[in-house]
């Protein structure tokens with residue numbers, strides 16, 4: 001399989017699934033996760049027309065950015081971000097998918113030149129090993145972000161629990177959507193919360209059914 005045929009397949013599925021879910025495929029943004037591939041493969045997916053790219057380490061992000069054109073790529077940072085590394089990347093990205101603590105918001109406030117579009121990462125399932133704000137703390141956490149004008153909460157992000165079956169994944173994503181909708185109706189200017197970042201190679205089809213507006217796909221695009 002080539003990257004082109006992988007991409008074609010993912011786009012077909014995206015179209016098909018959105019139709020089944022009675023959604024417009026344009027409302028679901030494919031993000032290519034390039035963390036596990038080299039500069040060449042990243043350039044290839046870009047040249048095939050995928051303009052939303054994601055990395056999960058500052059080093060990877062900066063290396064890819066140095067290699068690729070500067071004009072028309074939307075950069076997503078999807079990994080856990082240590083506060084001391086915020087300054088390396090915060091002015092280089094368009095979306096941060098892993099806001100999960102106020103100390104990180106504080107560091108963003110200090111280091112960002114402009115408003116940063118952030119997803120609050122939610123640990124829907126309550127797995128101990130996982131990053132993310134718990135559902136119980138979510139509203140309070142988001143309301144506290146009003147203190148940081150450089151942080152704009154565009155939506156919520158989650159990862160399905162490891163080893164979850166389909167039913168559990170559906171439930172997880174449906175829960176995230178319910179949290180998102182409850183926040184969106186509050187109409188907070190600092191937290192419009194209209195977007196849902198959920199779904200990876202193994203579960204993006206479920207995520208589309210459950211309302212994802214951004215899906216983050218790596219393996220399915222770059223597998224051999």
Ligand SMILES: *Cc1c(COP(=O)(O)O)cnc(C)c1O
Nearest residue numbers: 033078200201216217218219220
């Ligand atoms: C690696 C990663 C992805 C992509 O995972 P695949 O299974 O390769 O599609 C998506 N989101 C996050 C947060 C990741 O770390």
